[in-house]
Amino acid sequence: MRALTSVYSVLVEAWSEFRVYRARVLMAIVGVAVAIMALTSIAAISAVAQQGVVEGLERGQGRPAMMNISLPYSEDGRPLTTDEEFGHLVTDTLARYQVSYSTRQGYAQPVVRGLPPDANLSGQLVDPDYAVMFRTRMVAGSWFSARDADRLVPAVVINEGLWRLLGSPDVASHPMLHLISPTSVDAVVVGVAAGGDEHLAQLWMLYDAYRALQPPGAAEGDAGSTQYFAWVPPEVAGPLSERLSADLSRAVGNGATVSVNRQDYQAADGPDPLLFLKIVGGAGAGLILLLGALGLLNISMVTVRARIREIGIRRSFGATAGRVFAGVMMESVVATAVAGVAGVMVAILALENPVVIGFLHRQGLQDVPAFPLSAAAFGMLIAVGVGALAGLLPSIVAVRVRPIDAIRY
Structure with missing residues (x-):
């Protein structure tokens, strides 16, 4: 006291x-x-x-821990399975391990009517989880939802560069753009993502919706361009990547080896960025x-x-x-x-x-x-x-x- x-x-x-x-x-x-x-x-x-x-x-590498699942190839560089078959294997395997976020990522060169000749337009084919996994920031409208896969008219998300080329229309008015390639069809713009300029335009389309527009036999031509990503907790990334690699390699067969590696910024052993x-x-x-x-x-x-x-x-x-x-x-x-x-x-x-x-x-x-x-x-x-x-x-x-x-x- x-x-x-x-x-x-x-x-x-x-x-x-x-x-x-x-x-x-x-x-x-x-x-x-x-x-x-x-x-x-x-x-x-x-x-x-x-x-x-x-x-x-x-935004560039994905959130930790971002797993990149590569396509299996033979020693002479020939793919051992088709893109569609391997996609089903990846989906089933990730579901078995209860991975909540996954996406495919493909690349395309769509042609849109009415753009200036010097406009450099590129396209990405993704799944709805892509925006969360790669922090896609929206400035207008919204990203794809599960219901967009059932649309009779394909939905697209465009970046600010393409949005300005189209005259910056109000997304709430459901603006349309006319695709000439891969096939002649109208698409509805559901959202605008940040980035790009008048010379660097980009659009995103749901992977399955784009494949459905391609002529028969065309989808297999660029199977090697498809990438598969899974977002998992960092603490389980190491053992899970080994299990995924072993399970997918065994499912493909023919002595295939499927590589599953981290690609996010925390995966490197270099200095702290x-x-x-x-x-x-x-x-x-x-x-x-x-x-x-x-x-x-x-x-x-x-x-x-x-x-x-x-x-x-x-x-x-x-x-x-x-x-x-x-x-x-x-x-x-x-x-x-x-x-x-x-x-x-x-x-x-x-x-x-x-x-x-x-x-x-x-x-x-x-x-x-x-x-x-x-x-x-x-x-x-x-x-x-x-x-x-x-x-x-x-x-x-x-x-x-x-x-x-x-x-x-």
Whole structure:
């Protein structure tokens, strides 16, 4: 109980000194509050920047863990099975292992009536899960759904480049485009994906819908261009890839070997692609914090020098060196703790408001990370630590003051 009373009395004394010398203390803690706000803000901004880099990598390589299932070939380069047969084998095998997300990816060169001669149009043949697996960002309309496979008129998703070439029609009006190849047919635009320009146009069509449009015998001609992808949890990617490879190789037969490999950014054993951002963010936060700590130390030293007579009188009335040391130290700690709370709150309010989140969404970020609690806790811990370090030297100076010299000061 006595120990608790001592701690409580030190805190009360520190708060009283804080109120008495609030002008000087406020000068010190403003710098610390700004430093803590900058520190936590940089941590949050670094998380946003890292999320942007991750989403860019996932659009190109797929989300972790993205498994790429290759077609089996013989030694002379001849495929050992047809595209349709192998597709059924992959679908059945993935269903047996309860893989929730999978897609085929093929390539085509569709011809659309009315485009300029210099327009470079490419096509991808995919399944509905593709958008989730490869983070396809929509700017208008929606991605394919399971019901689009039953349409009498094929559905297509186009990128912004092709959308502008078509005059930027309202997707809600169900705009049509006329395909000349692989066959003459009208297709309805159901969505617009981000990316592309007038010279780099692209459209996506459901894999089975495109194959149904091809003349008989044409589908087998580009079977080798089809790729198969499965999105699985990273912790099971290793053993699952071995099982999938063994099961598919055995199902194909004829001594075939089906390779199943990861292709996402986490699969490589190289350096962390986000390391540079982490270093820059940490260095910036450390520099700002150092400047704030130096300012607090200077003002603390000035404050102690101004209170030497008061400290000497307290020592002459029986205040122990430990009590004086703790009192001066806690003044600094309490001040920086208050500054830390203020800095963290301002950082959260600045970065978690709807205006900032809406801006990040408009810049293409799909999943805006929440303000990291670790950054807030780290900011508070650093604030208290800086207060303790900045109060250490003034506390030592206060303890070494001789009462008689301090009274004469």
